[in-house]
Structures are given as C-alpha cells and as structure tokens.
Amino acid sequence: MAHGTTTGVQDAAGPAGATDGPTSGGSGADLGLVGVTKAFGSYLAVDDLTLTVPAGTFFALLGPSGCGKTTTLRMVAGLEHPTSGSITIGGTDVTARRAHQRPVNTVFQSYALFPHLTVLENVAFGLRRRRVPDAVARARDGLALVELPHLADRRPAQLSGGQQQRVALARALVNSPAVLLLDEPLGALDLKLRRQMQVELKRIQTEVGLTFVHVTHDQEEAMTMADQVAVMNAGRIEQLGTPAELYELPRTVFVANFLGQSNLLPGRVREVRDGWVGVDVGGTRLVVPQDRAVSTHGDVLVGVRPEKIHLLPADEELSDDANVVGPGRVTDVSFAGVSTQYQVEVPGLGTLGVFAQNLAGGAQVALGAQVRLAWAPRFTFGLDGSTDASDGVVDLDRA
C-alpha cells in the first residue's frame, strides 16, 4: 500500500494502512474479539469469545470439527455476523462492516479460486477492486513470493492441489491485509506436501510480518507453525498460550488430551504444604507443584506426559522426591525407531502410556515385565477432577 491508494478499506486497517507491500516486510494489525457469540437457531456455535491477537503474530485456532473455529474466522472475515459482541481490527470496530469493507483476506479451505480467470488475474482480483495502480506487477510479485511466477497464464483447473493452494495464498497476501485468515489451508494436501507447506507458510509469515490467524484441527500443525495457540472446544476457548505452555502445562482435561497425549490419574487432595499439593491416587502419594495445579482441594486429576516417565525395574531403589506408581505389567511395546511406546497396566490405576527415547538401541523393557513408573514432580500437573478424563481424546477413526 506504499503506492498511495486511498480507499475506505485501507482506512479501516489503521496502522496497517500505512505499511508496505507484502514483499517489503509490512506488519499486520491487532485483532480483537470481545464477547463474540454466534447462534444458529438454538445452537451456539461460538459462545462469548474474547480474544486478542497481537499484531504480527502467527496465531492458531485449534480444535476438533464443530468447535466453532471456522465460524469465528468467518465472523472476522465478515462472512458471518456475530449474534452479539464486537470485533476490532487495529483498534477500529469493524463489527458492522461487510466482508468487502474489511482489511482482511482469507485463504479458503477449498481455495475458491475463480475458475474463469487466469492465475495472474486471480491474484490481481483484490488489487483491481481497490484500484491499485500497478495491480498486475504486484500480482506477479505475489506469485513470485509463492514461487509460481511461471504459471501466471494458466487456469486454476490446470494446477495441482498444492499449486492452487499457493495461488490462493498469493491472492490473499498481495493485498497486505491487516489480518490474514487461513481456514484449514493445508487440509486437502497429502502429508508430505502439508509438511512442506507448513515450513513455507511460516517462512512467508516471517517475511511479510502480517498477522496470521490459522484455523486447524491438526495439533501438530498448530504447534509447529503458531506463536500462539488458542484451543477451542464447544464454542469456547479452553486455553490460550504458546505451544510449549499448552503442552507442558495444560489447564483442562480437553487440552491435555487434544494436544498430544496425557496420563490422567484420578485422586483426592490430602495436603497442601510448601508450594506442593499432595494427592492420594489409589493409595499412592503423588505430589504436584501448587502453581501447576488448577484445583488444590477435593477430587483432582494428576497428569503427566508419557515422555516424562521412566520405567524402572520393580525392585530398584528410588529417591524419595520422585513421583512413583506401580508396580505394573507392560502390556504393549511398540518400537518406532526414534522412540518406543509402552503401555503399562497398573492395578487400581488403569493403563499408562510411556515414551522412551531410543538411547540404548532398541526397546529396553520386555513385554510382560513388572516395572514401576517414575517421573520428576515438577513435570506433574493437576486438573479439575470433575471432568471426564477422556475429554478431548482424539478419536483415531475420525482423525
């Protein structure tokens, strides 16, 4: 937008309106949602959502299908209108504005390229609508950014899925939107291409410095690409934070299960002392750092990630300060090269999963062996015990 066009669209962008084009490192604008609710009839798709996306971040909305993440994105784009609440972009309230009046662009899941226009004209579409003077030259720059300048004269139908995806990305990026919205943009690509595009998307975001809001149900995709992840469930945000925060310290059962895997053991708080919470789990005493526990009384779930657990021979002496459960019997060993995954059945507690890195060459514990499970208390987290411990577990049949 360095070329001095003045339209209502750019006025709305606030600070973004004064930034440079996509190839010269502009910056996006803050996106704010306050109390946004969307009801379809009696169904609440989005329930009182409040959220701030800082300018220039790669932000992921992560959740299972039907959690309201796409509806949220469409409300930001102006394709749906909130039942209540307000949406601001760069400090300007855009709630009442229609889609074409908002300084946002979307990469649609199905790409939605215009089949009757060439690739170049697709990319130039938004620039032409805003009467940007050198629309074609800028569209060519956009195609260069996604490394497809040689396909400018093709029709979308003549491109592969991956190429169409890049064109859709270029078509949105060339407008230097204050916020770029990505609706499961990699969902239709095969695994290898998807990994490649993840890296590429991250590179482009760093290069253009725009605010990206990325909707996905793929937790790995969200974790590898995003600076900030909001985990959504049933129209609400369960937890918001950096990927590492969410993984290391989940605050709800849903997040603990949806983002990676967790072992969750139901127990009851016995004591709170010196910043530690002592929990009785099936007769075993486990400790949780008080600042990692959501609840410090009554029924709780004691959680630990599978890779934090060590397997020890049942008779080995242990230091007092570790959390230890067992003994239990190894019921499954799956060697995956880089690591081995064990399932250990502990009487009275159920089955726990354990990941062991392949440091010593091959699986070290045999099927059927009696073992104890130990981990450092500082990796333990405590969750509200009233929630179903399987909430948010990814159903492999659907995933």
Place this chain on the structure above:
Amino acid sequence: MSAARRRRGWSLGDAVVPVFAGLAFLYLLVPVAYTVAFSFNDAGRSNLVWQGFTLDAWRNPCGAPQVCEAFVNSLTVGLLATAGATVLGTMVAVALVRYRFRGRSAANLLIFLPMSTPEVVLGAALLAQFLSLRVQPGFGTVVIAHVMFSVSFVVVTVKARVASLDPRLEEAAADLYASSWLAFWKVTFPLLVPGIAAAALLAFSLSFDDFIITNFNSGAFTTFPKFVYVSAARGIPPQANVIGSIMFALALVLVVAVQVAAAARRRRAARAV
C-alpha cells in the same frame, strides 16, 4: 478388441444397431428434407405437388406476399421476448438458489406451472385477461405472452447452473473487496454465461416457434408460424420453405460451431497442462 470381434466374424448386434439408428434418423430427417426439397419446387398455386426444379423462391425469398413481413415480425418478437425472459429468468434463478425468503419454495414450484399447462389453456386465459383489461391484442400482447411462457424455461436452465456454482467463490470475491454488485458481475455472471446463453437460445426458439398462444393473442399481427398456418388453406408459398430451410441451416451451423469451439478449448487446455 475390434480385432477380436473381427475374428469372431459376423454378429447380429453389429448389423442391427446401425440399421435401427439409420431408420430413426430417416424418420427424423424426412420432414426436414421434404421442407428443403420443396423450397426448390416450381410451385404454381399450391406447393403440395412436385412440379419441377427452380431457384425462383431462393432468388427472391420475399416474393410471396407478407412472408418476409411475418418473418421479421417473428424475429422482432423473438429477440424482445428472449431479452425479457432471459433477464427476468436469470434474476429469478439466482434469487431462488442464493437467497432464503418467504414464499421461496412456493415460487420454486409455481415456476414449473406454465411449462406444464396446456398451451391452449394458457393462450385462452391470456386473451381473456388482455380483453378484460381492455388491451388490444397485437405486437405488445404477443411479446408479453412470449416472455411469460419462456421465462420458466430460462429459470430452470439457469438455476441448474447457479446451483452448481460454489458459493465460496462469491464469498472469496467479497473477501477480496468486491461489493455484492461487483461480485455478481466479475464472478457469478461470467460463470453463468454458458447457462444463460443456452437459456436465451431456448427462449428464442420457443418464441419463434410458437403458434398456439400467439394465435390467441396476436389480433391482426402476424408471426411466421401464424402466416404458415393461415396460408396452409390456400397453399403455402415455397418462400416459406426457403425461410424454414435457412433457419434450420443456421441452427445447424450454430451447433457445429459450439462443438468445434468446445473441442478447440479442450485441446488448448490439454496442451497447457
């Protein structure tokens, strides 16, 4: 596979299919051939019996009284009715597919009514309506009647096309700063053009062809089909056959041109990949 069939020798199916296909085409094309042949008839008072070959009618297609006037009338009515029905029908089709409004399902159903009502009934009802409104039947009433009965066909044809359009495309246009007006003209309309063109051709041929409804509502105004009908009593002049043959040839050329253009487009697309 064809080599295998040759080795097996003669098969009944191989002969029966072409014979029946040939007979069917013969059945379809004999009246057309008859029309074309009798445009070369050296007709005196009546063009019912072959009298000998002549190019007189082709040299002077307007030779017979009123034949060209009727033809021009039909063209005028056809073009106006096509324009009216296509614009109206396209708007109805887009509205029926894209928007939710009260009475939408009723409108969806009622649009089929004119297609299923016998033309005699439509024609008589329209005439009664015009008379009770004290509108003199003539050119205007014919155009109105033609728009009325062809609009349903336009709606049905265009609707199929609108329904096959991805609504995301219009959303993408809106997302890329196009107002709904611009989104329609830059995205929806260009993608509907094939359907709209097909609908317009259909509307024109329906209008040009119509006799029954026209006969009720035209008063002294004469269209080409009405001219042919009226002259049938005292003998249709060969000039009518000339005009009929020309219309047939034009339609044929149009169909072939569309096929050739489509094939060329496919080849271009195949080369580009």
